[in-house]
Amino acid sequence: MTAQHIINSLEFARKSLEIRDTIAHSDLQRAKDLLTPETESLDWRLSGEISADKKARLHLSLTGNVAVPCQRCLEPMMIALSISSEFILVKDESEIPPEEDDVKDHDYLVAEAEMDVLQLVEDEILLALPYAPKHEIKDCAVKAEVNERKAPNPFAVLRDFKVVKS
Ligand SMILES: [Zn+2]
Structure with missing residues (x-):
């Protein structure tokens, strides 16, 4: 079981704190059922700072391999x-600026005295998952089936027609 991480987010930023941990597939509450068991543990790191513009910031980075079912063949796709x-x-x-003023390189979080870091980690995983993932056709298990369903060569039909006529 992955340890819980509850932080006071503003204090975390002010003190320039950092947490590094991993989260297992089985510990994901919301993303769990969207992922297949081939999903590996994900490494994440949260750090805080007060930036030069006096804003309290959190930076979250996360790396790892997840597996999702391909929407064409249902086999896992890494x-x-x-x-x-x-x-x-x-x-x-x-305090969150209206959408039009928003810059794409950051998001806003309302400061919390008891922020559940794993919720944030999971939010980011959910946002990163593709909506309808599919293998490249060359890697997909239904490739053979697709080929079989292809229309027959029109010249082959023509050849048969000629045979019938003669
Ligand atoms: Zn596939």
């Missing part, structure tokens, strides 16, 4: 995750 996310902590939602 996906290498390499996530790097930046969060700016705000006191409440009113």
Whole structure:
């Protein structure tokens, strides 16, 4: 069982703290059923800082291989995750700038005295999973089936037609 990580997010940033850990497939609450058992443990690292612009920030990075069922053949398909996310902590939602001012390289999190880090880790995993993953056709188990379903060569039909006519 992966240890829980509850942090005071603002304090974590102020003290420039860092946590490194791994999370196993079986410990993912929401993503678990979307992934197949070939999923490996994922390494993650959370660090905090007060940046030069005096903003409290959290940085989350996560790497590892997950497996999802291919939507064509249902066989597992490995996906290498390499996530790097930046969060700016705000006191409440009113401090989050409107969408149009938003820059893509970071997100906002409302500061919490008891923030569950694994929830954040899992949010990032869910966001990174493809919506309808499919193998490349050359790697997919239904490749043979697709080939069989191909229409017959039109010239072959023509050849048969000629035979019938003569
Ligand atoms: Zn497939």
